[in-house]
Amino acid sequence: MRKVKRIMALALSATLVLVSLTGCGSSSTSSSASSSSSKGSDTLVYAQGAEPRGLDPALVDDGESAKVMSNIYEGLLKYDKDSTKVEPSLATSWDVSPDGLSYTFHLRKGVKFQDGTDFNADAVKVNIDRQLPPKVTQDMAYASFVFGSVKDVQVVDPNTVKINLTSPSTPFLKNLAMIMAAPMISPKALKDNNNNVNQQPVGTGPYKFVKWDKDQDIVLVANDQYWGTKPLIKNVVFKFIKDNSARVVALNNGEADVIDGIDATVVKQITDAGNKIFQAPGMNINYMAYNTSRKPFNDKNLRTAISQAVNVPEMVKSLYKGYSEPATSIMPNFMEGYDKSISQVAYDPQAAAKTLKAAGLTTVHMITYTNPRPYNTATGQVLAEAIQGYLSKVGVTVKIDSYDWTTYKQKVKEGDYDIAFYGWVGDNGDPDNFMNLLSDPDPTMNIALYNNPQFNDLIKKGVATPAGDARNAIYTQLEKIAAADAVWLPVSHAQTLCAYRPNVQNFYFHMTGITPFVGVSKK
């Protein structure tokens, strides 16, 4: 026993000595560390609900990565602050050949990557070539979406690059403003990191990557060499706080300056603490689709009747508490091609009941998903049940089968349903990206299994028509065809809700899901 005591005493005193020694050495390092405390106005902490998949724009497809990448990288083009119109970024201007097959970009001069190498036409070629055959790999999620129409890339001179397409594609310009696949990465970084910069991103953007502690945070620091307007905040920290209520506490407690992924139920708690809410318009659509390939909904009149039975504005207000817009069109209203004259089947339960009774339709089989989705925070099940309520009033009994999201997608593929629920989050802000869902041969994209040759031809025409009024008219017409055919019942466009502390200035969340911090400051 005495021996044990002696050992314990020794261990204790050794610990004490160690602590006191390290305590002595702390003075020099601690002062530098405390000067960069996150409480200061030189650091902005952004708390998001999940960790990014990676930071290589060619290798990821998730929204959490997009927020971080949009501060590190830039593409040839970028989106306007309040819409999805494109503006110059690393390209200052561009010319499109009359046949729509070649795009010549004039690049901004004197731009450097964050590793000090030059941005030039060769860099553009490297970035696009890695996502074209033969170099492209299956896990480049957006390669074929963004560059699928590209034939080759030619370096004309160091500041001019020519991209040739296999067929005319107007959405191509919008693709170049996307944060997925399109941003320019330092060719040197790609070479040094074995063609995968998920962990070592190097772009031309206003912030440089510093470090990434897994499941904790990513730290960025202002890029002093940035060619554009210099960022006002020195450090940006992206923190990952998975639990929604913990994220709200972190904001109210001052541990985070901005949080996203909040829902309507916590808005009051946030504003009561003196913080502000940012409501970003959502580039998405939440919809119900009829299976047009089989009875009973291969009949347009029955589709119309069911749509007439549902009071969409009332339902959206009650399900989403005012943080989703009732949909009157498939495309959100800020997109080119949207027109006020587009409208859906009007609410008319009497007419619905009459048609349905005459046709003898009394039961309907719905399938839906149980998870919240970005376009439908209330879950597909809650939405289906709300519609079930409306349909019971017109004499239709609904059988609902609900599945988790992954199983649900499999069920959709099998195609055994009268009605199914889905949604879409836009990629590039081009109207084609929304409207072509109804002409897609893939049953998991076009879940209404809608196949209208006139519609399909117009889609093809829209892709090839140069941007402008003539093109916009095509998409307005497509919207009207879809509405007249009652293929979908468009339900809502979900807004993105963020919250920030009152001392944060000029914060905004773009409808494409990115959060550029370059103009943001803290008082």
Add this chain to the structure above:
Amino acid sequence: MLRYIIKRLLMLIPVLLGVSIIVFLIMRVFSPDPAPIVLGQHATQQAADAWRQVNGLNDPIYLQYYHYLKGALTGDLGTSYYTKLPVVKEIMSRFPATIELAFVAIILASFFGIVIGVISAVKKNSIFDNAGMFIALIGVSMPIFWLGILLIILFSGALHWLPSNGRINPLLAPAHITGFFLIDSLIAGNMDSFFDALKHIILPASALAMYSMAIITRMTRSSMLDTLQQDFIRTARAKGVPEGKVIRKHALRNGLIPIVTVIGLQLGSLLGGAVLTETVFSWPGIGAYTVECILKSDFPVVQGVVLLVATIYVLMNLIVDVIYAFLDPRIKYSKKEV
């Protein structure tokens, strides 16, 4: 003793083989196909097929297992489907956080558990005993995530004393040496970092400790009550040994064996990752990460983590058994005694 330890270590092999086969089959039979999850919403059927081919998922399952086992034996657990990083790296970047939290929690739980348990036993049926047992009852019954949220609301939300999430202020994080921020900051001699890390660990460790503490308290109390009834305690008292010494040297030491067992097993399970605590406090450990990987069908990561956790569990059991011998010299693991 050495022989016994070697024998136990050899027994690890069939255990790990069995565990790896079970988890391998479960993931492949019950998990959804990873290809659409990895490749995203624009993936075509051909791309998904090609991806499965490249990742060996089209091979017969025994062949897949063979390749996996071959890799695992050389320390290569594969790469995460989702992040494309080596599984070993993914696990090692999170495991220190889990270990740190588990150790702080088990220290808190053991200290308070043994103290409350001993006092409850000695002052049986007193107010203190009833209060202690009431706390223990709350500890085993209260859902840990709920306790966590309450702690956050009180100490972070209302009082602003402690941070609600994370391990450390990222701008104060010390250089990674051991991966344990409390130790790394001491090595770097950075007391600001040390206190920041300490502030961050208090709430999650307390929430996590609550359940283990309750179990340890109950076990200590019942074990002490048993021991205090023994003849040798009466003898000690009759010899005139002071009561404090009777309790510490005679009763507690003899009653420690079941307590050590419980502590060891609790530590084993805490090291496997505390999913709920990690989620509520955004603690970057292995538990919450594994659940995420299960949902994403990231097979290699799940297999790797389960192997690691199984190894830890077996080793913890072994350590507990070895500690018995030190606690009670009558226990011997040599061949002669058997």
